[in-house]
Amino acid sequence: MTKTIPTISSTSIRSHGGARASRSLPAGVPPDTIVKWFRDMLLIREFEVRTMQAYQEKKIGGFCHVYIGQEAVAVGCTAAIRPDDPMITAYRDHGHALARGMSSRHCMAEMFGKIGGCAKGKGGSMHMFDRANNLFGGHGIVGAQTAVGTGLAFATKYEDEVINGGRSDRVTLCFLGDGALNQGVLHEAMNLAGLFDLPVIFVVENNGYSMGTAIERGTTMAHDLSVKAAAYGFDAIEVDGMDLIAVYEDMKAFCDSCRAASRPGFVDMKTYRYKGHSMSDPRKYRTREEEEHFESGDPIGKLRDVLLSAGVLDEAAVAAMQKEVRAEVKDALQWSEESPAPGIDELYHDVYVERWGPYTGTSLPEMLREEKR
Amino acid sequence: MANLTLVQAINLALVQEMERDDRIILLGEDVGLNGGVFRVTEGLHKRFGGHRVVDSPLAESGIIGTAIGLAMAGLRPIPEIQFEGFLGPAYDQLCSHAARMRTRTRGAFTVPMTVRVPVGGGIHAPELHSDSPEAIYAHQPGMKVVMPASPYDAKGLLLSAIRDPDPVIFFEPKRIYRAFREEVPEDEYTIPIGKARVVCEGDELTMISWGASVIQCMQAIEKSGRSVELIDLRTIYPFDMEAVAASVSKTGRAVVVHEAPRTCGFGAEIATRIMEECFLSLEAPVQRVTGFDTIMPYYKLELEYLPETERIGLAVEETLAY
Numbered sequence: 082m083t084k085t086i087p088t089i090s091s092t093s094i095r096s097h098g099g100a101r102a103s104r105s106l107p108a109g110v111p112p113d114t115i116v117k118w119f120r121d122m123l124l125i126r127e128f129e130v131r132t133m134q135a136y137q138e139k140k141i142g143g144f145c146h147v148y149i150g151q152e153a154v155a156v157g158c159t160a161a162i163r164p165d166d167p168m169i170t171a172y173r174d175h176g177h178a179l180a181r182g183m184s185s186r187h188c189m190a191e192m193f194g195k196i197g198g199c200a201k202g203k204g205g206s207m208h209m210f211d212r213a214n215n216l217f218g219g220h221g222i223v224g225a226q227t228a229v230g231t232g233l234a235f236a237t238k239y240e241d242e243v244i245n246g247g248r249s250d251r252v253t254l255c256f257l258g259d260g261a262l263n264q265g266v267l268h269e270a271m272n273l274a275g276l277f278d279l280p281v282i283f284v285v286e287n288n289g290y291s292m293g294t295a296i297e298r299g300t301t302m303a304h305d306l307s308v309k310a311a312a313y314g315f316d317a318i319e320v321d322g323m324d325l326i327a328v329y330e331d332m333k334a335f336c337d338s339c340r341a342a343s344r345p346g347f348v349d350m351k352t353y354r355y356k357g358h359s360m361s362d363p364r365k366y367r368t369r370e371e372e373e374h375f376e377s378g379d380p381i382g383k384l385r386d387v388l389l390s391a392g393v394l395d396e397a398a399v400a401a402m403q404k405e406v407r408a409e410v411k412d413a414l415q416w417s418e419e420s421p422a423p424g425i426d427e428l429y430h431d432v433y434v435e436r437w438g439p440y441t442g443t444s445l446p447e448m449l450r451e452e453k454r
Numbered sequence: 455m456a457n458l459t460l461v462q463a464i465n466l467a468l469v470q471e472m473e474r475d476d477r478i479i480l481l482g483e484d485v486g487l488n489g490g491v492f493r494v495t496e497g498l499h500k501r502f503g504g505h506r507v508v509d510s511p512l513a514e515s516g517i518i519g520t521a522i523g524l525a526m527a528g529l530r531p532i533p534e535i536q537f538e539g540f541l542g543p544a545y546d547q548l549c550s551h552a553a554r555m556r557t558r559t560r561g562a563f564t565v566p567m568t569v570r571v572p573v574g575g576g577i578h579a580p581e582l583h584s585d586s587p588e589a590i591y592a593h594q595p596g597m598k599v600v601m602p603a604s605p606y607d608a609k610g611l612l613l614s615a616i617r618d619p620d621p622v623i624f625f626e627p628k629r630i631y632r633a634f635r636e637e638v639p640e641d642e643y644t645i646p647i648g649k650a651r652v653v654c655e656g657d658e659l660t661m662i663s664w665g666a667s668v669i670q671c672m673q674a675i676e677k678s679g680r681s682v683e684l685i686d687l688r689t690i691y692p693f694d695m696e697a698v699a700a701s702v703s704k705t706g707r708a709v710v711v712h713e714a715p716r717t718c719g720f721g722a723e724i725a726t727r728i729m730e731e732c733f734l735s736l737e738a739p740v741q742r743v744t745g746f747d748t749i750m751p752y753y754k755l756e757l758e759y760l761p762e763t764e765r766i767g768l769a770v771e772e773t774l775a776y
Contacts, residue, residue, distance in 0.1 A: 167527065169523075199560075200558060200559050200560040200562070201560045203557055203558060203559075203560055204558045204559065204560075208558045208559070210558070210559040210562055210563055212559075212562045212563065217523075217526055217563065218558075218559075218563075220550075220551070221550070222546060222550045222551075225519065225546055225547065225550055225551065227519070228515060228516050228518070228519020228520055228522070228523070228547060229519050229520075229522050229523040229526065229547075229551060230523060231516070231519065231520050231523060232519060232520035232521060232522055232523015232524045232525075232526070232527070232531075233523040233524075233526065233527050234523070235520055235523060235524055236523065236524045236527030236528065236529050237527070239479055239505065239524070239529060240529075242505050243476055243479075243505050243506060244476055244477070265515065266515045266516065266519060266546070266547075269511070269513035269515050269516025269519070270516055270519065270520070272511055272513065272516070273510070273511060273513065273516050273520055276511060277508075430560075430561075431556050431557050431560055431561045432556065432557055432595055432596055433556070433596065433598070433620050433692070434556075434564070434618070434619045434620055
């Protein structure tokens with residue numbers, strides 16, 4: 082007998098977006114905190130718009146993946162965890178860096194390849210790291226960061242059991258895109274996490290496309306990703322990633338329970354990227370109607386409406402805030418522009434530990450050879 | 455001081471270092487209850503418990519990726535990969551993450567991890583269980599690659615590797631795991647990464663080797679009756695060119711011996727560096743005695759493939775007669 086494979090229409094998978102009434106303000110959160118989340122989303126949006134411009138002006142090299150449309154995910158998830166909780170993500174990482182507290186100057190200068198960047202311009206757009214804010218990257222190989230995220234959670238458990246005597250209870254948020262669902266290492270990481278009871282939450286930022294391939298064209302059971310987690314024995318939730326309050330409330334409850342139980346979790350975070358995969362993506366794989374559908378339910382607009390109708394902000398305050406983030410990003414751009422480019426002597430730094438002076442390698446560039454002589 | 459095999463020396467180093475530093479965690483396939491595929495971690499599970507000596511699932515990429523996360527969070531993981539051929543599935547984690555983290559983060563994050571891996575042929579195993587991939591990992595900037603050739607060196611080098619703030623692949627030559635014993639001090643001592651050992655001094659020719667081949671070199675030198683200086687590299691990368699150059703400048707002749715295939719083997723790098731730095735001292739072309747540019751053969755042809763004393767002896771004769 083032929084097995085019947087259920088067909089899933091793409092609209093049923095991407096039914097989460099669009100203009101809908103948002104929830105009311107979350108209980109127990111001071112209004113100022115919610116205003117800060119709103120500002121963080123505004124900042125990321127403005128930052129990414131200017132990033133695209135700077136890329137087009139050839140001020141940013143390499144490749145560039147912007148976060149426009151997904152702002153509620155990074156901001157809401159950051160709000161749901163503690164500052165000491167580790168966070169790790171893939172290459173669409175500017176939003177996470179800003180939400181976690183990296184200054185927009187350091188983030189922008191990193192993309193400019195300037196010395197003022199968070200890694201002195203050595204990492205670029207895909208490699209945002211921030212030790213002070215417990216952001217463990219920024220990783221360029223799809224899915225490869227999931228095993229590292231598992232290790233970060235393992236360290237918490239190890240400290241708890243071996244070193245600290247039951248005083249370590251951090252939860253690691255490990256972000257991945259829906260494309261990473263099909264990488265082998267994710268399954269090794271999830272198995273390890275389930276087996277060892279590791280407090281790591283795999284947050285799938287499910288924007289529906291791995292580059293140009295719609296999720297149902299590349300992933301089994303795309304209509305119910307919770308079965309992936311069930312295979313490894315842990316809980317899964319689905320979250321409307323286009324609604325900041327939903328992200329915060331659902332993630333807060335889920336993180337708290339994973340923390341208390343020292344267990345892994347899995348989140349199908351339904352979101353949408355308004356722009357292409359990278360800056361050179363013609364977006365032939367989807368329709369403009371689909372894009373408009375999601376843009377009509379923009380997470381920033383949604384939260385603004387909630388804040389306005391609750392009387393937390395008025396139109397003038399929103400306008401002032403928009404002006405403020407524009408100025409902040411303008412400052413970041415100018416600062417990045419003025420920051421010096423790394424000198425050739427930077428090349429050999431931080432390849433290895435420099436306990437015995439700078440590493441000299443075996444292939445010194447001509448300029449450094451001259452200096453050495 | 456005890457008379458120990460290579461396996462016992464590594465085991466002793468692990469025990470002493472784990473006693474000293476509770477940030478050290480071992481993980482790998484069967485490293486716990488079963489003591490590891492070559493029994494290198496025998497007794498450690500009982501001594502330190504399952505929290506510190508962790509039997510992991512069969513998942514090399516997951517093991518190394520997890521160890522990287524442990525290291526970035528401040529611990530000192532020592533993962534074991536059962537055979538060098540099984541590094542393949544973990545290559546991405548090693549070369550895309552571990553080796554690059556320091557540069558990528560401008561030193562804000564490092565990966566102090568020691569990956570223990572049995573390496574090389576000579577135990578009648580098939581390919582993937584007898585390979586010598588050291589040049590592949592030496593080619594990755596940010597990675598350190600170490601390969602001891604004796605129990606004494608194994609203990610001292612392993613302590614250095616564990617304490618090193620960079621990722622180290624610690625290759626353990628299977629062929630000499632239990633081939634001979636050596637006096638190994640109980641007391642703590644380290645052998646620095648990046649420093650070669652002059653096994654025996656000589657002034658007619660310099661022989662450079664590492665791992666299990668060092669034993670074949672010693673035998674070949676004895677048989678030849680010539681004055682050959684043997685250098686055991688001990689660290690493949692960053693390697694001790696200073697020691698190599700000093701010796702070749704003195705002898706004017708060099709033979710490099712390794713198990714790995716000839717083309718792009720680490721001997722190619724050494725021969726080139728000798729040419730660059732000792733050109734005016736050279737009396738003869740640098741010779742290489744290596745495995746062949748084929749897949750490692752199964753055991754009937756194994757000894758044909760590995761650099762044996764006869765082939766090494768021939769290279770010594772030819773180089774001296776040039």
